[in-house]
Amino acid sequence: MAKTESNKTGSMVVKRGLAEMLKGGVIMDVVNADQAKIAEDSGACAVMALERVPADIRRDGGVARMSDPEMIEKIQAVVSIPVMAKARIGHFVEAQVLESLGVDFIDESEVLTPADESHHIDKFAFQPPFVCGATNLGEALRRISEGAALIRSKGEAGTGNIVEAVRHLRSIIGDIRKITQADSAELFEWAKRLQAPLPLVQEIAETGWLQVPLFCAGGIATPSDAALAMQLGAEAVFVGSGIFKSDDPAPRARSIVEATTHFRDAAIIAKVSRNLGAPMTGIGMDNIEQRFAERGW
C-alpha cells in the first residue's frame, strides 16, 4: 500500500483534482441502480444519485430531501464511476451522512428544498469535494469562498428548457471577461457589486478564469443543448431529467456524451441526434410556479 502517514487527503488540490477529471464529460441524474448502470453503459463520467429527478420534484411538490442511503449504496455497488449525491442547501447533517457513505462529490443543491435561508454549508469542514450552483459570478465566488471545488451554472432544473442555463453561463463568463479588462481600482468596485471576496476577484483578473472548473446544469435535453453549453464555455455538463424523462434513455444518453466530446463538430452532433425519439416535453419559463434557481444566497 502506497499510503503513508505523510499522505494528505481532503485537500483543495485533491478536491479540485476530481473536478478536473470530470471535464469534457456528462454527469447523469439517476434515481436507482438500474438507471445508474444505463448511465455508466452510455459513457457517463459520473452519476448523481437523487430521490426524484427534478421534473418529478416539480410535478409532485412537497419537500425534496437527500436520498435514502440504501439507494445510494446500491448505486455505489453497481457502478465503478464516481457517485455524487445531493444535500439540501445549508443542511450540513445531510452532508455528513453523505460523507459517511463515501460519496465522491456532494451537490449542495437548490433542486432540493433549502434547509437554511441564510447560510450555506461550510464546505471546508468535509473530506469529499462539493459542487454548488450559481446564477451569476458573485454567487459562484461566494460558494468558492465557502469551499466549493466545482461550480455549475444552475439553469432551471426539471424544465427541459436550456434558456436559463444559457442566461447563467453568459452572465458568469461575461463578467469574467469584463474583469480581465478592469484596472486594479475597478476590481474593488467589482468585488462590492458582486458581493464577493476581493482576493478572489483579483485572482480572476490575473488568471482569466474561475478558481475551480465551471460546468453547466439545468435544462439540457438534447445533444445540441449539451454542445451549446460547451461552446458557451462550460467545461462539462450535468443532465438531469433530460435523459430518464425522454422516450428512450440509453441512446439519448450516449448521444449527449458524444455531443459533449465533439461539441464543435456539427456533423457529429447531427449524426448522433438522428432518431432519438421524443425528448422530455419541457416547459416554458412563464408556466413554472417555483424557480429553483432563486434558492441560494
Added chain:
Amino acid sequence: MVARSKKSKSELTIGVLALQGAFSSHEAVLNKIGVSSRQVRTPQDLDVVDALVMPGGESTTMSQLLESADLFEPINARIKNRMPVFGTCAGMILLAKTIIDGRDDQLSFNAIDIDVQRNAYGRQIDSFEAEIEIDAPGGSFHGVFIRAPRIVSLGSGVTPLAYCGDDVVLAQQDKVLVASFHPELANDIRLHELFLEGV
C-alpha cells in the same frame, strides 16, 4: 501519417487525447514548456501529431468514445509504429496490458506490460497528495492521486522510475511512459520534459 524523421522541439506537435478528462491541464504544461499541442478527438487530428498524451478522467468513458470516434484502431496502429505515448491515471489504464476491476467491455491498447487495478486506493475520500521518490534533477515529485489506479505487477521489460511507499507509480517501456498520479496538476514540468526527450 507523418513522416518520422527527427524533428526539433519547435517543430513538434504533441497530441492530447481530448475525449474526456483533464486534457486542458496537460496542454497548459506543454504550452509552458514551449511545445505546440493539439487536442485529438478524430483520426484526422491524430494524423498530424508526433506523440500523444492520454490524460486522467474516466477510463470507461474514454474507452467508449475511442470506439464511437473510430480512434481506437488508428491510435493502436500508431503505438505499434512506435509513436511515443504518455498516459496518466485513466490514460495509464488505457495503455496497460491487463485491467483489473474494469468493465468487461473496456478497451486497452496493451502497450505496456503492466497489470493495473482501477480505483485501487479507494473512493474520492481516499484520494491523496504525497511526495514521490524519483531519481531526477530537482529531487522528489509532488504526486496528486485522484481515485488512482495501482500498478500491481510489472513485466521484465518495464522500468520502474518512481515509487510512492512500496508502489511503482511511474514506469516506462520503450516509447510508453505511464504514471498513476497527475503530473499535470502538480505545477512541475519535469515529467512532461522527460516524455518529450523520447519524442
